[in-house]
Amino acid sequence: MASSRHSLPAGAGAARGEADTPSSHVMRFGLDQPLRLDSGQSIAPLQIAYQTYGTLNADRSNAILVCHALTGDQHVASDNPVTGKPGWWETVVGPGKPIDTDRFFVVCSNVVGGCMGSTGPASTNPATGQPFGLDLPLITIPDMVRAQAMLVDALGIDQLFCVAGGSMGGMQVLQWSVAYPERVFTALPIATGPRHSSQNIAFHEVGRQAIMADPDWRGGRYLAEGTSPRKGLAVARMAAHITYMSDEGLHRKFGRALQDRERVAFGFDADFQVESYLRHQGLSFVERFDANSYLYVTRAMDYFDIAADYGGRLANAFRGSRTRFCVASFTSDWLFPTIESKTVVRALNASGASVSFVEIETDRGHDAFLLDEPVLFATIRGFLTSAAAARWG
Template identity: 65%
Template sequence: MSDDQRFGLSRTVTLPGPLRLDGGALLSPVDIAYETYGTLNADASNAILVCHALTGDQHVASEHPVTKKPGWWTKLIGPGKPIDPARHFVVCANVLGSCMGSSGPATINPATGQPWGMSFPVITIRDMVGAQALLLTHLGVERLQAVVGGSMGGMQALSWAATFPERVASAVVIASTARHSAQNIAFHEVGRQAIMADPNWRDGDYYASGEPPTAGLAVARMAAHITYLSEAGLTAKFGRKLQARESKTFGFDADFQVESYLRHQGLSFTDRFDANSYLYITRALDYFDLAEEHGGVLANAFKGAATRFCLVSFDTDWLYPTSESRAIVHALNAAGAPASFVELKSPFGHDAFLLDAPEMNRVIDGFLRAGEKK
């Protein structure tokens, strides 16, 4: 096995489609940027699809080409880790609507030769899953050993099990939910309005100008980032400590360390993400309601499914609290689907699934290995 096969190979594929979207549009062709790790075995039974969160991408376990930082889930994926390229063929695709090579508002509309901008069709989580299904078929994977994701990635994992149950042996759903709450939608609307209020947004037609709405996107990221943390974590890390000064300035500079931290998070985000993609993906999250897609009853989404489920939540996650995971477990039980669930302790809030979480790794490793024995 060569190093590029084992530790990450980046590709972009253009598939003819058409992909019928939930909003009624037909998307054709469909560009999908993805990375693979490991090798597909002879009977194509060792494939694991890893689904990324809102601002994630396909660079799950390899260096990001823009930031030069390590992959966003190297704590879970790699040699000797629960998802191991020595055992698994790992696929991670940039979601539909995003900005790292998959079809989205920043890509070229073949009908016009110009970026789609806001003429790109509005998408859903189920549309993202449909695009991934096209990719896996292209790669020769008809059935997944597992689909794994946290946050929005967990929503995709749930949607995979509900939409293509015959193609999913196991699903790992971490720090996620089966539907976006009113509070979640409210936070996203603040971010979208910040972007659209930026004069550089120009109704989404800013690509030719070379002046994207970075100020609005930075504010959107700042607001969202607060929801990924816990109050206890913020207090422990920053408290009311001042930023590189002995006293308050009695002005509106970043007097407090937490202010400086959020400003840095916002500005650095604009280097790697597209503002229009942020609008589209947050809207897809807001539209997500798995029960609504199945007659208003969540259990209906999983009836007759042979998929095994593992759900993990964190006690300080207030974005997608443990109660949301329990609601999914109750629906799985009602549908007769095999499910395991654990709430883990962490001071890091929603972001805990991306940080050092040895207990989470042990849970996922045990769950995946149990499935491999069958």
């Protein structure tokens, strides 16, 4: 039996309170409603932390599910309780914004395996009273989506007007449209792909190895043992962060500019601005993210491969779909390059689905989906407006 409550802000970081008592809505599912996992295992009880914005209309037809990326969370359009920073998509979601909360009811939940209140490796294992650590079963993108469907059910929403998200969020969008086509009126996968590439798996593996190489990781039991693999997690974030930007973007932003000095220091301190920028990215990340969650969520992305369940033919996954798709990519994104989006578009065309596609010119790389990109905003606004006209006249 699902139950919802709003807890007080924990006001603390990922591994310091959010795991069990998140500062957002929480939906709890008991032992009678296990989350069935692709691995064959299941999770029960299950907790899903989520945020909502706007008002659900009378016939519950105006809900938009926003899916977050690897290190995102449910705080889409309101201050993040851990960092104190604005929500991660406030440029897109809010009153009068492209996803207009004056019109739509927006839901975003922390993914299962995450560290912001949904059940994850930092959550308490009821069997031991200790954090799960690696005793939590592996999670996949379809598992995340199955959990979201349980939440959407519990909110009494039958069909989502839209499922939207970028990067790993876009993987969830695609998975929603394949697993629950009748529940997705429109789908907006951004800067994503139908599977994780070999190169992307390789980068994730480097990050995981950096975490697991840190002796403070303690085989995943660092919370119980009072340590934290901060250095390993920071290195993982630094490596990943490079992949979120582009060569051109880094060059424009930093070039070879030095850090507060006129010539190189002939040492191993951060000489170049790009070095201190990266170090800052690494250090600030460990304040807000749980290392084991990083292992779980990267692994979920690695495992993602829609076509694999359809005999290797992606088009078969979308066969008969009546969902309206809008696919967006960015020219300088080399993590999910445009060819990945085009693969989705071709498959949708081959399956006879309704699809529009835009490749947006930018030098900001993969991260562009989180930044001030007017063409993206216009694309989202236009797509939702015309879909709303089709839906409601």
